[in-house]
Amino acid sequence: MGQTYIPRNEYIQRIQPFIGKNIIKVLVGQRRVGKSYLLIQLMDEVKKIDPDVHCMFINKESLEFDAIKDYKDVLEYVNQHKKSGGKNALFIDEIQDIIEFEKALRHFGLEQNFDIYCTGSNANLLSGELATFLSGRYIEFNVYSLSYLEFLDFHQLENNSESLKSFLTYGGMPFLKNLVKEDHVFTEYLKNIYATILYKDIISRFQIRNTQFLENLVHFLSNNIGNVISANKICDYLKSQKLKISPQLVINYLNYLSQAFLIFQVKRNDILGKKIFEIHEKYYFEDWGIVNAMLGFQNMDIGKIIENVVFMHLKIQGYKIHIGVIGNKEIDFVVEKNGAKLYLQVCYLLSDEKVKQREFGNLMLIGDNYPKYVISLDEFAPADLNGIKHIHLRELLSRECLV
Numbered sequence: 001m002g003q004t005y006i007p008r009n010e011y012i013q014r015i016q017p018f019i020g021k022n023i024i025k026v027l028v029g030q031r032r033v034g035k036s037y038l039l040i041q042l043m044d045e046v047k048k049i050d051p052d053v054h055c056m057f058i059n060k061e062s063l064e065f066d067a068i069k070d071y072k073d074v075l076e077y078v079n080q081h082k083k084s085g086g087k088n089a090l091f092i093d094e095i096q097d098i099i100e101f102e103k104a105l106r107h108f109g110l111e112q113n114f115d116i117y118c119t120g121s122n123a124n125l126l127s128g129e130l131a132t133f134l135s136g137r138y139i140e141f142n143v144y145s146l147s148y149l150e151f152l153d154f155h156q157l158e159n160n161s162e163s164l165k166s167f168l169t170y171g172g173m174p175f176l177k178n179l180v181k182e183d184h185v186f187t188e189y190l191k192n193i194y195a196t197i198l199y200k201d202i203i204s205r206f207q208i209r210n211t212q213f214l215e216n217l218v219h220f221l222s223n224n225i226g227n228v229i230s231a232n233k234i235c236d237y238l239k240s241q242k243l244k245i246s247p248q249l250v251i252n253y254l255n256y257l258s259q260a261f262l263i264f265q266v267k268r269n270d271i272l273g274k275k276i277f278e279i280h281e282k283y284y285f286e287d288w289g290i291v292n293a294m295l296g297f298q299n300m301d302i303g304k305i306i307e308n309v310v311f312m313h314l315k316i317q318g319y320k321i322h323i324g325v326i327g328n329k330e331i332d333f334v335v336e337k338n339g340a341k342l343y344l345q346v347c348y349l350l351s352d353e354k355v356k357q358r359e360f361g362n363l364m365l366i367g368d369n370y371p372k373y374v375i376s377l378d379e380f381a382p383a384d385l386n387g388i389k390h391i392h393l394r395e396l397l398s399r400e401c402l403v
Contacts, residue, residue, distance in 0.1 A: 005037040006154055006174075012038075012045060015141055019046060024109050024134065026126060027119040029143035030261035030286045031201065032193045034174040035119035036061070038143060039091045042117055046089050053115070054083035060094040070099035075107060092118040096125055102133050109137045119143075121201050123259045144316050145287045146172030148309075148397035161379075164394050168305050169297055171289020172312075183297050190293035194218075194262075201260040208256070213238075213245060217253055221263060221283050222291045225304040226332075228268070228280045254283075261286050264315065268323040269334065271366060282323055284311040302377075303348040306393060307332065310346050310375055313397055329362045341370040342402055350378050350390075360385045371402065 011027075018025055019042070027035050036059065043055050056078060058065050068077055074092070082088045090108060095101045095118040108114040120126075126138060146154060148167055154177045157163040170176060170186050173193065179185050198218070203211055220234060231247035231254070238245050257263045264284050268277040285291050288308045292300045314321055314335050324331030324343065333344040343366060345359045363372040364386055372388045375396050384390055396402070 003037070003040055005041055006177075007041060008034065008038060008150065011141065011143060012041060015042065016045065018139060019049060020115055022109070022112060022114075024105055024116045024118065024138035026138050026140045027117070027143050028123065028125055028140060028261075029119075029121070030145070031121045031197050032173055032175060033143055033145045033261075033286070035121075035143050036093050037174070039093055039117060039119060043089070043091055046115065050087065053087045053089050055089045055091065056081050057091045058093065060092070060097040068098060071101055071104040071107075074098060074101065074104035078104075078108065087113050087115070089115040090117070092116075094119060094121060096120045096122050102126070106134055106137065109134070121197075121260065122205070123261060144172075144312065145289075146174055147313065147316050148172075148394075159394070159398060161394070164397070167397075168302065168309060169289070169292060169300065171287040171292070173287055173289055176289075186289070187293045187297070190287075190290045193287075194290050194294065197260050197262055202256045202262075206256050208253075210249075213243065213249075214253055214256075216241075216243075217250070218257065218262070219294065221257075222285065222294055225284060225288075225291070225301075226282060226307040229283060230280045232279075262290075264311070266311070266321055266323055268325050268330075271324045271326045271331065271334065276322075277325065284308045286312070288312075306348060306375075306377065307346045309393070310344065310396065314344075317400065324366075326362070326365050329365060331362055331366070341368075343370060343372040344375055345373070346375045348377055350374070350376050356385075360388050363388050373402065 015025055027038060029035055039057070043057065046053050046055065058068060058074070058077065060068070068074055078090060105116060105118070108116055126134060126140065151167050151172055152159055152163060154174060171190070173190065176186060176189065179189060198214065202208060202214065208214055217234065220237060231250040234250045235245055235247050254265070258265055262285065264286065266282045266284065268280060269275065270277070285308055288305050292305070311321065311333065314333060319335035319337045321333055321335050324334040331343050332346045335342050335344065343363055345363055347355065347359050350356045350359065359374045363374070366372065374388060374390045375393055376390070377393055379392070
């Protein structure tokens with residue numbers, strides 16, 4: 001397509017084994033995290049492997065393809081542009097904007113000479129009946145905003161404390177690299193992303209009428225990153241603001257925000273009893289830069305942002321994440337991957353003995369031998385304690401994994 005991009009090779013490596021295979025590759029994630037450019041990079045990969053493949057690209061965010069409304073329009077477009085008797089690769093960006101798109105995917109998926117890739121900005125893009133309709137014919141890949149190492153690569157920065165500060169402030173939206181690095185410029189861009197997600201992926205999609213409540217809910221969540229939250233707690237808060245909202249409506253709106261990848265819900269598990277608590281979850285944002293832009297860069301709560309950053313780092317690395325509960329104490333993150341388990345406590349600074357005892361002490365209550373870490377911004381790290389390691393946030397973000 002003649003567009004330049006910075007490669008995101010970790011994603012390409014995951015998808016590469018399926019290139020050229022008769023299975024639909026679906027990339028899902030929040031808007032503006034770089035899915036479109038990944039499609040372009042994938043197109044180049046496809047052409048490298050087989051230069052004779054004929055590629056077609058439908059971008060639903062471009063007015064050029066505004067006439068493509070439903071699956072019939074897709075069928076007509078592709079049939080007009082495909083290479084007869086040869087191999088074809090079809091790329092569709094933001095496919096959820098096409099009515100009954102799954103019918104077109106199934107149709108071309110049945111043809112042996114089609115290699116199909118698409119992106120979507122909804123977590124339930126291929127759920128329920130759609131998953132049944134395309135059963136066994138697709139594989140899904142989650143795409144996230146930039147990791148810390150990607151952020152350094154995109155912005156051509158050295159790995160130092162100043163670069164980490166920028167990452168904690170502005171987040172990982174890829175397009176920021178093209179903008180003048182000034183707070184008001186970044187604020188306007190990030191607020192625009194937030195508005196697009198809110199109105200296009202949530203309000204319009206779910207036909208929400210009470211838009212003011214939805215915005216109030218997002219602001220409540222942004223002020224309570226890492227805090228235990230329930231629908232009833234939110235309702236109680238709203239009552240104090242003279243607003244009467246039912247717990248079920250709160251649950252529905254939280255689900256809509258999650259489906260648009262604006263937030264992620266994390267359940268709490270009893271470490272000893274293996275019980276999953278059905279209420280009182282925690283919520284983290286896909287991109288904390290959007291949170292900081294909403295609240296004002298000067299008002300960012302560094303402790304909560306660090307916790308959000310650690311969560312997203314673990315998410316990008318493919319860990320299964322939950323909050324640990326042991327008695328009346330809490331472990332920030334209990335994570336599992338490939339049979340390995342880790343426990344992590346996150347704080348801003350180990351500023352005094354009381355804080356140190358709290359962070360290390362909670363981990364000491366766990367009786368197993370899995371690795372345990374305390375993550376903070378302390379430049380001069382306190383010594384490890386009883387086998388519990390302390391590492392700087394920048395060290396965590398600079399490593400692909402901890403095991």
